[in-house]
Amino acid sequence: MNEPRRGDWSEVPVEPALAERSAALLAEARAEPWSAEARARVQAQVVASSQKRAGSWGAGAVVIAGMALAGGAMAMWGAGRVPERSAVVVAEERGRVPKAEGAPALAPKTDSALALAPKTEPAPALAPKTEPAVAPAPKPEPALALAPASKSPPRAPAPAPKTAPAAPAPAATAVAPEATASAPAASRASEPAPAPDAPAPTTDDAPTAEATALALRAALDHLAAGRLPAAHDLARSTAAQHPRAPLASELRLVQLEAALRLRRPRDALAALAELDVEAQPRRVELTVLHAELWAAIGDCAQARTRVGPVLADATTTPELRARAARVCP
Amino acid sequence: MSASRALIAADSAAVAEPAAEPATMSPAALYARHADTVARWVAHLAGPGADREALVHDVFVIALRRMPELDRARPTTWLYRVALNVVRNDRRRRKLRSWLSLTPEHHETVASPAPGPDEAVMSGARRALVYRALDRLPEKQRTVLVMFELEGMTGAEIAEVLGIRPATVFVQIHRARAAFAKALGALDGGAP
Numbered sequence A: 001m002n003e004p005r006r007g008d009w010s011e012v013p014v015e016p017a018l019a020e021r022s023a024a025l026l027a028e029a030r031a032e033p034w035s036a037e038a039r040a041r042v043q044a045q046v047v048a049s050s051q052k053r054a055g056s057w058g059a060g061a062v063v064i065a066g067m068a069l070a071g072g073a074m075a076m077w078g079a080g081r082v083p084e085r086s087a088v089v090v091a092e093e094r095g096r097v098p099k100a101e102g103a104p105a106l107a108p109k110t111d112s113a114l115a116l117a118p119k120t121e122p123a124p125a126l127a128p129k130t131e132p133a134v135a136p137a138p139k140p141e142p143a144l145a146l147a148p149a150s151k152s153p154p155r156a157p158a159p160a161p162k163t164a165p166a167a168p169a170p171a172a173t174a175v176a177p178e179a180t181a182s183a184p185a186a187s188r189a190s191e192p193a194p195a196p197d198a199p200a201p202t203t204d205d206a207p208t209a210e211a212t213a214l215a216l217r218a219a220l221d222h223l224a225a226g227r228l229p230a231a232h233d234l235a236r237s238t239a240a241q242h243p244r245a246p247l248a249s250e251l252r253l254v255q256l257e258a259a260l261r262l263r264r265p266r267d268a269l270a271a272l273a274e275l276d277v278e279a280q281p282r283r284v285e286l287t288v289l290h291a292e293l294w295a296a297i298g299d300c301a302q303a304r305t306r307v308g309p310v311l312a313d314a315t316t317t318p319e320l321r322a323r324a325a326r327v328c329p
Numbered sequence B: 001m002s003a004s005r006a007l008i009a010a011d012s013a014a015v016a017e018p019a020a021e022p023a024t025m026s027p028a029a030l031y032a033r034h035a036d037t038v039a040r041w042v043a044h045l046a047g048p049g050a051d052r053e054a055l056v057h058d059v060f061v062i063a064l065r066r067m068p069e070l071d072r073a074r075p076t077t078w079l080y081r082v083a084l085n086v087v088r089n090d091r092r093r094r095k096l097r098s099w100l101s102l103t104p105e106h107h108e109t110v111a112s113p114a115p116g117p118d119e120a121v122m123s124g125a126r127r128a129l130v131y132r133a134l135d136r137l138p139e140k141q142r143t144v145l146v147m148f149e150l151e152g153m154t155g156a157e158i159a160e161v162l163g164i165r166p167a168t169v170f171v172q173i174h175r176a177r178a179a180f181a182k183a184l185g186a187l188d189g190g191a192p
Helices: A016-028 A036-054 A060-069 A206-224 A228-241 A248-261 A265-273 A283-296 A300-312 A318-325 B003-016 B027-046 B052-065 B075-099 B117-121 B124-134 B139-150 B155-162 B166-188
Strands: A089-092 A172-175
Touching (some): A228 A265, A283 A318, A300 A318, B027 B075, B052 B075, B075 B139, B124 B139, B155 B166
């Protein structure tokens, strides 16, 4: 067969009018150049990413070496900021979580950061009512970070401590303070490159994608039905098993939502530690929540580290600003 | 200059001046040289529902990390493959979300809040219609049709990027055109 002639659809086996319309629409659909502002914005991000990785300008080999040293899991994409990643995840006995003195209850009523389940589903009161460390996330709202997050490619496994929470084990995991958590997380995908980084054709891992999609749906069903431990454990184990899956971050959000509604702040922190908060559409809200969780377990230093930039950001909404201001005042 | 000519020209330049694409090229230099082209690629490949800036960012970060593997004889082709894989991954992710009903169809809901310059030429609705029809095609046909019709690449260029034979590309273009026209007809007829 010869190369088709450009613009000539006469050989296409459809009605001529339809072929003509198809050709015309496609010819019109060409994208225009992007704006100079967008070009400059992305350039700054790319350069910052490279600087973060290499520590200096432009050495691809150094970039690779840096990635290798980082275990392939800490890619720094942001402009002048450090990605929010847990450096150490330690297993702890789950017990009652001490509420920090002066620490606010988490997830104020109307602006819960996390709500993945349908609105119809009531949140069962599972924790002791006498001394809840974490207020349950109230009425679930439309999916938190299930809105488009095309910015980030699927994530890669976290570095060292992947041994912890793989299975739906009863023992909880807690998040240790991060070694480098001096600033809020970086922008975009703070994850190393996914499958597409290789110039070779995409390695479509269909079984993984399908498995995680089915697990996510099941976890959401659990969540909707109030089977919170099941939702939490399924989401956590699946995300740990397939950390690079396209829906890994969604699984972590389900895990987070379940942990919040179970009033388990340490589990919620563990979920957040595995989540690329900065790649989520509601990242500011998640950052505030992160701070509230640290405050709830009594670590005001960690909490303040997170709310500081939120309060300093002029674009923070009044509601989130108020929540942030209540964290370890 | 057409896209295909730009592609060829860029590659030719690299062949003539191998030092122009060094393995340790600075991020700024690589970006300055290819940013506009990559932005156009991802806009065509991903369609109106995608975040063009994020995709371009991802392409360059990945490309910079893989610089030592750069095919210096064909740098633009190599970069195109990276872009193609980034977009495919993004599309797959969005498709999964859509399948799970976690996000509605992106064409209706994730449109850019501010119309870009391309919307000045073609209404967002018509462009979205094109991509809705494209999205009904098998992935390979969709890719080939976008490369041929929107990017203006030749069959040989497409074959090189995709690693397949030119004759295969021609067959796929032919089939993709037919499938696209039928999809468009179905959409015009109100098919879901």
